[in-house]
Amino acid sequence: MKERRCLYCYQPLPDGVIDFHPACTKKFFGTETAPTLDYDNEQMKELAKEIVIKSVAVTECNQNYH
Numbered sequence: 001m002k003e004r005r006c007l008y009c010y011q012p013l014p015d016g017v018i019d020f021h022p023a024c025t026k027k028f029f030g031t032e033t034a035p036t037l038d039y040d041n042e043q044m045k046e047l048a049k050e051i052v053i054k055s056v057a058v059t060e061c062n063q064n065y066h
């Protein structure tokens, strides 16, 4: 049986929860209502990319420090 896991924190999801924990939905999308995966993969990738870009920006800030 396939275990569902949160796409954000990768912890197992309880019954009736789809794709994300409500708390993770809020962290990921900035809203408590999950768009679920009517979202196509491209949009998910874009969102993921934004998060990566933000963490890269932080890294660059640190590198400019010397």
Ligand SMILES: [Zn+2]
Residues within 6 Å of the ligand: 006, 007, 008, 009, 010, 011, 020, 021, 024
């Ligand atoms: Zn989660």
